[in-house]
Amino acid sequence: MRINWDMLGMSASIACAIHCAVLPLFLTALPLFGWEILHNPWFEGGMIALAGVVGASALRHGYKRHHRRSTPAMLFGAGFACLVLKEVFHTFHVALLIPAIVLIVGAHYLNLRYTSPKAA
Known part of the structure; x- marks a missing residue:
């Protein structure tokens, strides 16, 4: 069984986009239960490192x-x-997140196209 790293990378990028878009809406009640994951720098840093x-x-x-x-x-x-800059400049979070997602998914898509036999 072979791992398609580009598909995994695109999936991770899309999961990151979903995390950034949906998680704040879905998990806003966590602080009521004593869980603070939304603005946790360790969690965000881990997601960026994984990407x-x-x-x-x-x-x-x-x-x-x-x-x-x-x-x-x-x-x-x-x-x-x-992705890194959005963590430093919180005011521009969305303005940096959107190009980050587009560029990363685009990079994986282009890499996948270049690796396919049809692209040669």
């Missing part, structure tokens, strides 16, 4: 074994930078 590890693994595999094109890595780097 970085999965994304870098997928792009590294595609680059080394298939296409040797740097465009997916550049898109991913820009998207990942937006």
Whole structure:
């Protein structure tokens, strides 16, 4: 059984988008029960680190074994930078989150296209 790292990366990016969009609406009652996960810097940092590890693994595999094109890595780097910056500049959270998602999913999509035999 082979792991399609790009599909895993796109899935992780979409899960991150759902987390960022739905979780605040769904889990606003958690502080009533003593759970504070929404603005937990450790949780957010862990999600960003997970996205970085999965994304870098997928792009590294595609680059080394298939296409040797740097465009997916550049898109991913820009998207990942937006993810990190949204944690630093909370005022621009949504303005940085949207391009982060688009760039990261786009990087995985492009990497997947470059690794398919039809793209060669």
